[in-house]
Amino acid sequence: MTKTTLIPSGKKVDSLPDTAVTQKVVDARPSPGMTGGEAGGLWPKIVGIRLAFSSMALTLALFGPAWAQSNPSASQLINQLAPTGNVSDATRGIKPLAPDTQAPAAPMAGMAMTAPQVSAPPSANLVVDFESGSAMLTPSATKALDQLGQALTSKTLAVYHFNIVGHTDTTGAPAVNQTLSEQRAEAVKSYLETKFQIADERLKASGVGEADLAVATPPNTPEERNRRVEIINLGQ
Numbered sequence: 256m257t258k259t260t261l262i263p264s265g266k267k268v269d270s271l272p273d274t275a276v277t278q279k280v281v282d283a284r285p286s287p288g289m290t291g292g293e294a295g296g297l298w299p300k301i302v303g304i305r306l307a308f309s310s311m312a313l314t315l316a317l318f319g320p321a322w323a324q325s326n327p328s329a330s331q332l333i334n335q336l337a338p339t340g341n342v343s344d345a346t347r348g349i350k351p352l353a354p355d356t357q358a359p360a361a362p363m364a365g366m367a368m369t370a371p372q373v374s375a376p377p378s379a380n381l382v383v384d385f386e387s388g389s390a391m392l393t394p395s396a397t398k399a400l401d402q403l404g405q406a407l408t409s410k411t412l413a414v415y416h417f418n419i420v421g422h423t424d425t426t427g428a429p430a431v432n433q434t435l436s437e438q439r440a441e442a443v444k445s446y447l448e449t450k451f452q453i454a455d456e457r458l459k460a461s462g463v464g465e466a467d468l469a470v471a472t473p474p475n476t477p478e479e480r481n482r483r484v485e486i487i488n489l490g491q
Contacts, residue, residue: 326381326399332406335379336417336488377488380469382479383443388427390438392446400443403486404451416489419443421462424481425474429465436462443484459489 327335381403384393392400406412421440423432440460447453470480 326402327379329402329405329409332379332403332486333409333411336377336406336415336486337411338377338415338488338490339374376490379486381484381486382482383439383484385439385442385482388435390435390442392442397446400446401450404447404453407447407453407457408451412488414491416457416459416491418459418461418487418489419447420485420487421460422467422469422481422483422485423465424478425465425468425472425476427475433462433464433466436464438462440484 381399383399384395385391386393407417419440421436421438421443423436423439425432427435437460440462444458444460447458448455465481468478468481469483470478472478472481
């Protein structure tokens with residue numbers, strides 16, 4: 256970033272990096288030899304620069320979390336959901352060995368056995384906006400799901416099956432939230448199958464209510480980040 260600042264001689268210096276601006280601000284403090292008028296003219300400019308930096312920091316503090324909460328694009332979802340390692344039976348994402356593939360050799364006597372490295376199934380999260388207390392999708396929800404639909408129908412992910420898991424925040428009774436999460440997962444599944452012609456057997460819908468919060472909150476606390484849909488790759 257380039258900025259304009261003043262050096263003690265009063266000359267403007269353009270296209271300085273941030274580090275240079277900081278250094279010049281320090282150097283621009285009134286020296287013992289300056290007259291009162293010269294010193295008084297410098298301080299307002301120094302204060303102005305400091306206020307500009309403070310304003311920038313405040314903007315990042317206020318809007319940084321909002322940017323971080325934005326839903327991923329189709330390409331980002333593809334990267335998140337594409338398998339990158341071996342998946343175990345426990346993850347329900349296993350791909351059986353081909354008939355002509357040899358199993359790993361048994362360890363020799365006296366050798367310690369090392370547990371195989373198993374990665375969790377690829378997954379992604381979307382904040383999906385539903386009508387309050389219902390499973391009806393809003394326009395912003397369909398916009399987010401359109402990115403998911405493009406990802407699931409891409410060449411990279413078209414051979415895989417997925418579990419759509421509905422989540423809620425802690426507003427309301429847990430039993431009601433459990434039912435609502437299941438209904439919302441079904442609504443997402445139905446939307447994807449209808450608009451993107453995704454085969455029914457490729458998608459599974461389930462809900463966990465408020466049992467798996469992304470952000471821990473007390474009961475009856477509205478939290479957008481907990482009203483989400485999780486997509487888990489189940490394998491081929």
